[in-house]
Amino acid sequence: MADDSTTTITAVFETREAADLAVEHLVQQHGIARSDIFVQSASAKNTSGSAPSGGDVSHDGSARSDAPLDGEIEVSADVNSSMIRAVQRTFGDVGAIRISTG
Template identity: 40%
Template sequence: MSKTISAQFKSRRDAEMAVEHIVQEHGVDRTAVEVGAASGENTAGTEAARADIEDRHPKTGTDGEPALAGKVEVSVRVDDASVEAVVSSLKTYHGEIAS
């Protein structure tokens, strides 16, 4: 039987890292993973990703800065045997598991 596990992330980068780990380390098919805004707002998270830092300072004045209007949600459809591994990966990358 399958179930859906969801987690919310403060940065798009953490969400993407969790997805890559789940797909590569646990063999979850990428089509079983959905990534999107946790709210109705277009967003890249609530805080800048570490990739948005130059010389230990946040980038300023760049074109196309990410909208930081809410958390990013990752949902994964998994079978019962994979639940613990997927939850662990989501938490490793700072995901807040939805109840």
């Protein structure tokens, strides 16, 4: 009998760009429903990450002063237990700084 249990995997990212890339990989490569993926600040502060990237960088390459770089971004996904290793690998490949399963 197949194991149909669901597990939540959580990863923390320094940039919004990396978090967005993780979501896209989960949806497009692993077929995880967008409604099973959650993105939020890893702290109580509103943030777009702890390091500038993408739209957080001004034209001269410096961090924009209006970008709220106040902490890391957390992405979690509820996945079938058979997908745990693949999702962990994807999170690591796109730049997760911490990954937990539980």
